Amino acid sequence: MTGPQWMDEEAGPVVRPFALTGGRTRSSGEKLDLIAMVTATGASPAVGAGLGPEQRRILEITRHGASVADIASEVDLPLGVVRVLLGDLLDLGLVAVRAPGKVAPLPSERILKEVINGLRAL
């Protein structure tokens, strides 16, 4: 190892990621897809729910809906950590999750044509 260099940007946050989740690496529910859409329900957290700043931040980000990948990128935490935090919020009824592909596994022809035209117009 090369001495104190380990604390550079590449090392990430000084707090170990899973310290934020109380050491848990799995969320309570189903695994959340990267592009599952998460929306804050607007319910106020119960007194004593013990939300951390990261979870409050997630509630802010998801006020108008955001994908799991968007959230992880925005709060700059590893995906696994974000999934655990989201699982807690889900259990508390503070967010709702809409999984992609559950309703319609493949997008419709109309949507794909729209994407093709949209990409061409970029």
Added chain:
Amino acid sequence: MAFAPSEEPVALKILVAGGFGVGKTTLVGAISEIRPLRTEEVLSDRGVGVDDTDGVEGKTTTTVAMDFGRITIREGLVVYLFGTPGQERFWFMWDELSYGALGAVVLADTRRLTDCFPSIDYFEQRGTPFIVAVNCFDGADRHEPDDVRIALDLDPDVPVLLCDVRRRASAKVVLVTLVEHALKMLTAAQR
């Protein structure tokens, strides 16, 4: 056609696969605002020194971060791009990444064509629509798409195209080709 304002937002997932150093990050960055997305997986000791950079001059490090980009087609319709970690030790992530994916771009480098075999095998087996985009590196011999098709033993209906992933226009053509291919497969399946 007017859409009801309550229409559910749609998110689509496109994967960018291929060997180490083939230009996945560059492709995602050329067409979308690239954003960092970290996974908790740490580079294992096993991986250190394993990355073979022969013939891939100019890239000496690898990251555990995934490339992640988003393209907003319109409000309520977003395309997400995910660069899949190319090395075999990240394969456990592939199932998750490819679940519900619209399709995949397999980037190929003609100097190391075999690097994209695992990706091609994977998407063939899963029935995920994919195309092969040959990234034309400076200093590498150019090959015709048909030569690449034969070398990779691809089905005749898999599109193969040459591209320069540094150019936005080229990256656009790659994505359009993939979505058109996915659409073709979708309509064929519906018949």
